[in-house]
Amino acid sequence: MAKRFVSPQSLKDVDTHYCSGCGHGILHRIVASVIDKLGLRDKTIGVAPVGCAVIAYDYWNFDVSEAAHGRALAVATGIKRCKPDSFVFTYQGDGDLASIGLAETIHTANRGENLTCVFVNNACYGMTGGQMAPTTVVGQKTATTPFGRNPRAGEGWPLKVSELLAQLPGVCFVARTTVTSPKDVLKTEQCIRQACINQIEKKGFSIVEILSPCPTVWQKTPIEAAKWVQEEMIKVFPLGVIKE
Amino acid sequence: MREEGREKDKVLMSGNEAMGEAALRVGCKFYAGYPITPQNELTAYMARYMVGKGVFIQSESELAAISMVMGAAASGTRSMTSSSSPGISLKQEGISYMAGCQLPAVIINVMRGGPGLGNINSSQSDYFQSTRGGGHGDYYTPVLAPHTVDEAIRLVMLAFDMADYYRTPVLILADAIIGQMMEPASFPAKSEFDKPRLPKSWALTGAKDREPNVVRSLFIKEGSLTQHNENLKNKWQQIREAEQRYDQYKIEGAQYLIVAYGSQARIAREVVDVLREEGINIGLFRPISLWPYPVTAIQRAAASVDHVFVVEQSMGQMVEDVRLSLPNKKVHFYGKAGGDIPRTKEIMEYVKSEM
Structure with a gap:
């Protein structure tokens, strides 16, 4: 019988530090698997963020650069412009991409840089202990919104970066998915695959936003956290291909 | 070069x-x-x-x-x-x-x-x-x-x-x-x-x-x-x-030394020329590498010097490295910050007043 479930070559056979029920493990695997299937590993250069995925290079089996908090897309721009034949992607969280790096995000997209961006939205800062992120939903309790995020108290509304980027002519592909069910995992793989193919075909900037559970910060079990994504988070961040 | x-x-x-x-x-x-x-x-x-x-x-x-x-x-x-x-x-x-x-x-x-x-x-x-x-x-x-x-x-x-x-x-x-x-x-x-x-x-x-x-x-x-x-x-x-780099000007037999870098060194060089004409034995030491600071060279240049004058377009920054390099010398500082640069005449007056 043929072996159907194999570990991608682009993923190292090591344990990760991620919490139970976290989306990063699934997403690392999807990224590695797509890179393998498209035959890109030998020319891949990833850019790891600051955040929970800061040591993604300990898990991926290809060249990776770190970047300062929020600057992953600027680092990726430098790499890709110098090595246009390489495959360059960033892997960033919501604090990184939507807050401290928002200028880099918008301008990299607006220049139409031929890059692929994997944007992991878990509605909080995970690594630093669960503070409010730009993507934290209204009413959500975090370390810095102990009474729930209240836009009327000057805490702002959830920032929909994908919808914002979709308006820019340099952006060729925007999709929002999640990884909370097998069907959604397959859809996410499809979208990330498309975002990678776009780069090979030199179509411009592609981004896939993935709603990803953070049971630890949300103080939920993995199953409750997945349910919260499906029931609450997608009300604010609707799933689907936003631009293609 | x-x-x-x-x-x-x-x-x-x-x-x-x-x-x-x-x-x-x-x-x-x-x-x-x-x-x-x-x-x-x-x-x-x-x-x-x-x-x-x-x-x-x-x-x-x-x-x-x-x-x-x-x-x-x-x-x-x-x-x-x-x-x-x-x-x-x-x-x-x-x-x-x-x-x-x-x-x-x-x-x-x-x-x-x-x-x-x-x-x-x-x-x-x-x-x-x-x-x-x-x-x-x-x-x-x-x-x-x-x-x-x-x-x-x-x-x-x-x-x-x-x-x-x-x-x-x-x-x-x-x-x-x-x-x-x-x-x-x-x-x-x-x-x-x-x-x-x-x-x-x-x-x-x-x-x-x-x-x-x-x-x-x-x-x-x-x-x-x-x-x-x-x-x-x-x-x-x-x-x-x-990688210590430096330049020096008229330091032979100098009793006094001016230390300056960048554009300020050009002005300091003129100060040296004019004061030498007046018979004052003064030379210029110009660091090219600010880090690493040319410690050995400035110590050599200042070996027989009594007074060292540091001139900068600042309120006194490089002077700290000069003092660290020359702990036993009398190190004076003259500087201005904010776009008004120390000019030949005022540096000369300062040097003379401290000699």
């Missing part, structure tokens, strides 16, 4: 443009920058003349510019950015990362007045920031300070070779006068760096037929960051021993 028989190759260029051209001539293939006075001519030069030779990007911010340079450097490409004081403060984030990641790049600071927005006039107020790392963490970057357009060209060329060899960002600390001033200059075929050009086996090029390369400054395993900092310290020590 100027090459024999190349006088016909002399050009009249501003320091800013000449530094851009020098970078292109030593194979700089990536430049990212953000507008700020008084270095805009450099960015514009790169925009115009990078075409066909490499990549030019006008970035959305200084933070982005330095991170783009970091990415370019990580890919093994010779890369550069330039700015002026407030912009360099922003670039410190990326400079610290590159020092930690051991990535080579050249960063030009055409200094203006500070603190804060200050003004756009010439200043030497970023000495502390430049020579003490500048960003967070334990690190240094070599700092080279040109006093003419011609020297600026040579130091930019040297900076690229030095950056690659030691795998470190290298700073060119110019000032608005050097950046804006036009004077005759020539371009040597290569820099005076005497060490080999090493292959960049650490660069991110895709892990084909080799183990993956990782560019990182994060070391979280117990003891690993301590070891990394020890390794960096050994590198700084190696640079300290090999």
